[in-house]
Amino acid sequence: MWYFTVRQNDLTNEQYQLLQKKAKLTEVEIFNEPYDNLCLFEVERDHYRQFVDTLDLEGLSYEVVNERPTRQQLLEGMR
Template structure:
């Protein structure tokens, strides 16, 4: 499984809906100000390259990881 992390403000509603359909699981990690909310898309290994290609074509910035980050991991990275 691969995990794509995308800042919530980086996606339009239609893009989010398309990504939801392509992912195995879509989650929202909510944070309080001054931190941003993140979408976490879980994608199977056999289709992650198609998912990544879509993000690249749409010009959507993302972080890719093989392990799902914890909430604490995400907070540390944002500080």
């Protein structure tokens, strides 16, 4: 599995729905200000390229890892 992290504020509703359809699982990690909420998309290995292509075509910034990041790791990445 691959885990893609995208800032929720960077996504339109249409982009979110498009990515949600292509992902196996979608979660939203909610943080208090001054941090942004993050969307975490779980994608099967076979769909990695398609998902990256979609993110790139939509012009979205993302981070990708092959192990699900913990909430603490997500928070540390924003500091």
